[in-house]
Amino acid sequence: MAGDRGEEPTAVGGDKLILRGMQFHGFHGVKQEEKKLGQKFVIDVDAWMDLAAAGDSDDIAHTVSYTDIYRIVKGIVEGPSHNLLESVAQSIANSTLLKFPQISSVRVKVEKPHVAVQGVVDYLGVEILRCRKA
Numbered sequence: 001m002a003g004d005r006g007e008e009p010t011a012v013g014g015d016k017l018i019l020r021g022m023q024f025h026g027f028h029g030v031k032q033e034e035k036k037l038g039q040k041f042v043i044d045v046d047a048w049m050d051l052a053a054a055g056d057s058d059d060i061a062h063t064v065s066y067t068d069i070y071r072i073v074k075g076i077v078e079g080p081s082h083n084l085l086e087s088v089a090q091s092i093a094n095s096t097l098l099k100f101p102q103i104s105s106v107r108v109k110v111e112k113p114h115v116a117v118q119g120v121v122d123y124l125g126v127e128i129l130r131c132r133k134a
Contacts, residue, residue, distance in 0.1 A: 014048060014050075015048065015049060015050055015051035015052070016046050016047055016048045016049070016051075017045075017046070017047040017049065017051075017063070017064060017066060017069065017103075018045075018046055019043075019044065019045040019046075019047075019066060019069055019070060019073070020044050021042060021044065022042065022043045022044070022045075022070060022073055022074075023040055023041070023042050023043075024040070024041050024043070024073070024074060024077040024078050025038050025039070025040060025041075025078065026038055026039070026041050026077045026078055026079075026081075026088075027081040028041065028077075028081055028082045028083070028084075028085065028087075028088055029081075029083065029112075030083045030084070031116075035081050039112065039114050040113055040114060041077050041088070041110060041111065041112060042110075042111040042113060042123065043073050043077060043092070043108065043109065043110055043111070044107075044108070044109040044111075045069055045073060045092065045096070045106065045107070045108055045109075046106065046107040047064065047069060047096060047100070047103045047105075047106045048103065048104050048105040048106070049063075049064065049100075049102050049103045049104060050102070051063060064100050064102065064103060068099070068100075069096060069100075072092060072095045072096055072099065073092055076088060076091045076092050076095065077092075085110045085112060085125055085126045086126050086128070088110050089108040089109075089110045089126050089127070089128045090128065090130075092106075092108045092110075093106045093108045093128060093130040094130070096108075097130060097132055101132075103132070104131065104132050105129065105130065105131040105132065106129075106130055107127065107128070107129045107130075108127070108128055108130075109125060109126070109127040110125050110126050110127075111123040111124075111125040112124050112125055
């Protein structure tokens with residue numbers, strides 16, 4: 001696997017790319033209705049990397065484009081069905097770490113706002129943190 005399930009990365013509090021509130025229609029879940037009708041998913045991604053060179057140079061070649069990370073997320077969430085949100089998040093994290101070696105850690109939050117539960121909730125979801133193995 002691309003990431004380790006260890007403690008918080010030492011880069012937390014350091015430089016990171018931030019993508020918030022990405023919304024897609026996907027077909028993930030264990031229930032047949034979820035796989036047939038689909039539903040909205042909201043994704044947040046933090047990607048830790050050194051942004052000093054990009055800050056100094058003002059050159060996109062020294063960073064990772066937000067658009068490239070967005071495309072990874074979109075492809076996975078709108079792609080083939082997963083049973084579990086954990087699997088969706090893991091796929092996003094692993095793909096991001098594999099494609100961008102300059103990213104040291106990635107946090108992925110997957111929210112499912114429309115869930116069939118007895119009670120009032122804003123969303124249910126998962127959040128994972130994966131760090132590049134040394």
